[in-house]
């Protein structure tokens with residue numbers, strides 16, 4: 001079983017400070033799996049990964065490419081794992097959907113802007129950006 005810890009180690013993004021931002025989630029306890037092929041076909045192409053409460057699902061092509069961008073993606077998804085655990089399934093989904101539709105109707109700037117306004121996405125993007133020492137300028141474009 002491939003774990004998030006192995007990917008972070010392979011990509012050099014297993015800094016102690018990153019692990020602190022993910023606590024109490026241990027990357028070694030989170031499996032990373034390829035999307036089933038039918039999900040690969042039906043999901044919009046801009047979605048590279050999805051996190052369910054216990055598993056990170058990633059497009060096969062992104063796993064194959066690897067590198068720092070994959071490491072940042074996994075950190076982003078690990079933040080979502082922590083959020084799932086902190087808020088529970090209904091709490092996470094309710095908060096996520098509320099933020100999205102509030103921004104969608106308030107700002108009327110379309111899907112991408114509403115996605116960036118989701119507080120869980122902002123936090124995940126900021127942690128992932130900080131992990132690689134880049135400026136937290138936005139949300140990774142290939143995650144959900």
Ligand SMILES: [Zn+2]
Pocket residue numbers: 076080120121124143144
């Ligand atoms: Zn996300």
